[in-house]
Amino acid sequence: xxxxxxxxxxxxxxxxxxxxxxxxxxxxxxxxxxxxxxxxxxxxxxxxxxxxxxxxxxxxxxxxxxxxxxxxxxxxxxxxxxxxxxxxxxxxxxxxxxxxxxxxxxxxxxxxxxxxxxxxxxxxxxxxxxxxxxxxxxxxxxxxxxxxxxxxxxxxxxxxxxxxxxxxxxxxxxxxxxxxxxxxxxxxxxxxxxxxxxxxxxxxxxxxxxxxxxxxxxxxxxxxxxxxxxxxxxxxxxxxxxxxxxxxxxxxxxxxxxxxxxxxxxxxxxxx
Amino acid sequence: xxxxxxxxxxxxxxxxxxxxxxxxxxxxxxxxxxxxxxxxxxxxxxxxxxxxxxxxxxxxxxxxxxxxxxxxxxxxxxxxxxxxxxxxxxxxxxxxxxxxxxxxxxxxxxxxxxxxxxxxxxxxxxxxxxxxxxxxxxxxxxxxxxxxxxxxxxxxxxxxxxxxxxxxxxxxxxxxxxxxxxxxxxxxxxxxxxxxxxxxxxxxxxxxxxxxxxxxxxxxxxxxxxxxxxxxxxxxxxxxxxxxxxxxxxxxxxxxxxxxxxxxxxxxxxxxxxxxxxxxxxxxxxxxxxxxxxxxxx
Amino acid sequence: xxxxxxxxxxxxxxxxxxxxxxxxxxxxxxxxxxxxxxxxxxxxxxxxxxxxxxxxxxxxxxxxxxxxxxxxxxxxxxxxxxxxxxxxxxxxxxxxxxxxxxxxxxxxxxxxxxxxxxxxxxxxxxxxxxxxxxxxxxxxxxxxxxxxxxxxxxxxxxxxxxxxxxxxxxxxxxxxxxxxxxxxxxxxxxxxxxxxxxxxxxxxxxxxxxxxxxxxxxxxxxxxxxxxxxxxxxxxxxxxxxxxxxxxxxxxxxxxxxxxxxxxxx
Numbered sequence: 001x002x003x004x005x006x007x008x009x010x011x012x013x014x015x016x017x018x019x020x021x022x023x024x025x026x027x028x029x030x031x032x033x034x035x036x037x038x039x040x041x042x043x044x045x046x047x048x049x050x051x052x053x054x055x056x057x058x059x060x061x062x063x064x065x066x067x068x069x070x071x072x073x074x075x076x077x078x079x080x081x082x083x084x085x086x087x088x089x090x091x092x093x094x095x096x097x098x099x100x101x102x103x104x105x106x107x108x109x110x111x112x113x114x115x116x117x118x119x120x121x122x123x124x125x126x127x128x129x130x131x132x133x134x135x136x137x138x139x140x141x142x143x144x145x146x147x148x149x150x151x152x153x154x155x156x157x158x159x160x161x162x163x164x165x166x167x168x169x170x171x172x173x174x175x176x177x178x179x180x181x182x183x184x185x186x187x188x189x190x191x192x193x194x195x196x197x198x199x200x201x202x203x204x205x206x207x208x209x210x211x212x213x214x215x216x217x218x219x220x221x222x223x224x225x226x227x228x229x230x231x232x233x234x235x236x237x238x239x240x241x242x243x244x245x246x247x248x249x250x251x252x253x254x255x256x257x258x259x260x261x262x263x264x265x266x267x268x269x270x271x272x
Numbered sequence: 273x274x275x276x277x278x279x280x281x282x283x284x285x286x287x288x289x290x291x292x293x294x295x296x297x298x299x300x301x302x303x304x305x306x307x308x309x310x311x312x313x314x315x316x317x318x319x320x321x322x323x324x325x326x327x328x329x330x331x332x333x334x335x336x337x338x339x340x341x342x343x344x345x346x347x348x349x350x351x352x353x354x355x356x357x358x359x360x361x362x363x364x365x366x367x368x369x370x371x372x373x374x375x376x377x378x379x380x381x382x383x384x385x386x387x388x389x390x391x392x393x394x395x396x397x398x399x400x401x402x403x404x405x406x407x408x409x410x411x412x413x414x415x416x417x418x419x420x421x422x423x424x425x426x427x428x429x430x431x432x433x434x435x436x437x438x439x440x441x442x443x444x445x446x447x448x449x450x451x452x453x454x455x456x457x458x459x460x461x462x463x464x465x466x467x468x469x470x471x472x473x474x475x476x477x478x479x480x481x482x483x484x485x486x487x488x489x490x491x492x493x494x495x496x497x498x499x500x501x502x503x504x505x506x507x508x509x510x511x512x513x514x515x516x517x518x519x520x521x522x523x524x525x526x527x528x529x530x531x532x533x534x535x536x537x538x539x540x541x542x543x544x545x546x547x548x549x550x551x552x553x554x555x556x557x558x559x560x561x562x563x564x565x566x567x568x569x570x
Numbered sequence: 571x572x573x574x575x576x577x578x579x580x581x582x583x584x585x586x587x588x589x590x591x592x593x594x595x596x597x598x599x600x601x602x603x604x605x606x607x608x609x610x611x612x613x614x615x616x617x618x619x620x621x622x623x624x625x626x627x628x629x630x631x632x633x634x635x636x637x638x639x640x641x642x643x644x645x646x647x648x649x650x651x652x653x654x655x656x657x658x659x660x661x662x663x664x665x666x667x668x669x670x671x672x673x674x675x676x677x678x679x680x681x682x683x684x685x686x687x688x689x690x691x692x693x694x695x696x697x698x699x700x701x702x703x704x705x706x707x708x709x710x711x712x713x714x715x716x717x718x719x720x721x722x723x724x725x726x727x728x729x730x731x732x733x734x735x736x737x738x739x740x741x742x743x744x745x746x747x748x749x750x751x752x753x754x755x756x757x758x759x760x761x762x763x764x765x766x767x768x769x770x771x772x773x774x775x776x777x778x779x780x781x782x783x784x785x786x787x788x789x790x791x792x793x794x795x796x797x798x799x800x801x802x803x804x805x806x807x808x809x810x811x812x813x814x815x816x817x818x819x820x821x822x823x824x825x826x827x828x829x830x831x832x833x834x835x836x
Contacts, residue, residue, distance in 0.1 A: 047705025
């Protein structure tokens with residue numbers, strides 16, 4: 001899987017709250033910058049590319065629930081600032097349709113935006129280095145690297161979530177390894193539901209060093225399943241960008257706004 | 273030219289009669305697309321005067337949509353000149369956009385807002401009109417098309433015909449002086465087609481609205497148009513005249529690759545067999561009168 | 571992503587939930603979400619889930635389409651849970667949270683036309699973002715339709731049978747490439763339309779008044795009440811938490827009654 005959706009209510013409040021904050025600030029900045037140029041041309045482009053990403057996410061490439069994201073392609077076309085807006089829009093719609101968490105929209109936006117922006121950066125770099133005829137290779141390498149980075153970000157996120165026991169108690173976070181929740185409303189440690197006695201604070205310290213274990217296990221799962229998804233995404237991205245580069249090179253190499261005039265109209269071309 | 277004694281069509285001024293203000297003028301505009309296809313709207317000037325209803329005819333690929341897009345300022349002429357209300361639309365669209373209403377071929381793409389009401393209200397909202405006026409205009413436009421009950425609906429759930437009405441309401445909400453329509457009859461059932469023709473006629477007669485439309489639907493032209501322009505493949509404007517003049521001219525029909533209305537074909541064939549047959553009549557009533565008169569003359 | 575179905579359900583539905591105002595529903599949704607986030611009691615979570623089901627069932631909503639959508643994040647949540655939770659109970663909690671939150675979102679979207687929901691979101695984000703949200707959703711319909719027809723055309727032309735993964739893969743890639751081109755041209759045409767129609771400010775959504783104020787109140791009170799109970803259970807588990815089974819039992823009873831009444835009606 002190239003994307004893991006973090007469910008609601010698992011990450012500590014401070015983490016997903018910070019995610020929201022960072023995402024909204026980035027969104028504000030990106031909007032200001034985007035609005036400086038001719039805004040009106042961009043809104044439809046933003047709309048269709050975000051929609052394309054969403055459609056791709058629901059298209060199963062291999063019927064085991066591997067889907068592609070086309071985030072690298074989206075990034076290459078939109079450029080960095082609009083990618084941030086697009087990432088947010090995609091996550092909001094996904095969350096409302098039940099695909100991802102709502103509280104983690106901020107964090108997911110950051111992850112998606114990173115994929116898009118990194119994709120944009122690396123794709124351009126590799127095309128310059130490898131040359132336009134090797135656009136497929138550029139696309140494939142970009143995709144694998146980008147997804148590797150964002151997957152690592154995700155693991156980092158989980159590691160952050162499992163940070164120290166004292167912090168966890170204060171913020172009421174779930175310690176995945178020990179099944180303990182810090183309770184900000186009283187000094188002790190609380191267990192889940194009615195299945196459990198009341199364990200004492202002393203035990204909690206001895207479990208503290210179990211945190212790295214859970215991150216390791218998570219990382220193991222993600223790095224095992226991940227590369228298959230990365231490879232698939234790389235193949236699809238290379239295929240799509242290669243095809244489009246043959247038909248409309250300016251779109252691929254200069255971005256979606258580069259075309260001064262649309263290629264065809266009305267009945268001279270007929271509808272697509 | 274036609275035998276006026278036998279032509280039973282509405283009397284119209286000829287396009288060259290300068291009765292009214294010139295609304296649109298296209299003078300030998302050339303446009304080449306990125307892939308090399310070229311459209312040359314030359315041969316004669318494309319002229320539309322205020323209050324007239326003009327049809328643009330021609331086969332696929334002739335350049336009808338290119339012509340309309342030049343009027344709307346979506347394409348900039350690479351050669352030649354386009355003037356709408358005396359202004360170059362590609363340069364100064366903002367100065368004239370409130371006076372022009374548009375309905376494009378693909379209505380799905382034209383409807384931009386999430387609900388029918390919001391879509392029809394779109395232009396007035398964007399122009400910053402006060403809320404009360406927006407409401408008034410929007411409901412008036414909805415009523416004109418008879419679709420008030422669709423106001424709260426989400427557009428994509430509507431039928432093709434309903435969407436067309438919504439798009440038209442959106443185009444009429446600002447009471448434009450010029451209405452531009454690209455293939456407006458496509459996808460309409462015969463009843464809706466008649467209603468639309470009747471509406472356009474009313475708008476032209478009562479409000480003096482100028483209407484320019486492109487169509488394949490030849491049978492609508494006699495009922496709708498005051499004048500028709502015929503484009504040949506490549507964009508050359510080969511003819512302009514009243515519908516009767518167009519459909520009785522075999523060369524024009526061939527050049528424009530037009531299949532004439534059934535009645536015109538009928539009369540053409542009659543004429544081939546018998547030279548005394550009447551000139552083409554373009555409405556059933558006129559045809560009946562012409563045939564009865566021919567029978568009496570016999 | 572069958573947005574067309576979701577949309578039709580939201581527009582054509584005539585239940586009291588559909589009649590309630592978008593603002594009330596979004597607020598209730600937020601409260602339910604807070605419940606999901608705050609709770610650490612599996613039974614309280616179960617209650618929230620069951621009450622949502624009861625609400626949907628009572629309103630005659632298409633559960634058969636809604637539940638699979640809500641179950642989708644369970645896959646990912648299970649991965650997360652497997653990787654980080656050592657006991658079955660915490661795994662259930664993690665997966666349960668994902669599903670309950672998803673169900674709340676699905677109930678919202680199936681009972682409220684998307685423009686109304688996005689209209690509320692628009693008030694909290696910059697203008698261009700709000701416009702992008704509306705345009706994206708609209709484009710979804712056009713693109714999904716286009717992809718379907720492209721895929722069909724390609725499959726027909728290359729005579730695929732589903733047992734040839736490489737060819738299927740190539741065909742899908744080609745379809746996506748074609749879709750990308752179509753999408754780009756579509757955006758240009760959309761821009762032309764916007765320009766023609768005078769686009770200068772924002773794509774505004776007119777807020778519709780509530781058609782069932784009593785329902786608005788019921789939703790808000792219910793959601794707030796659930797959150798209140800959740801916080802209480804969490805704060806004093808020894809005193810109150812041991813009674814969370816009662817909440818679960820009550821919610822199951824509600825579901826049973828609602829389902830029966832609904833069946834009798836139809």
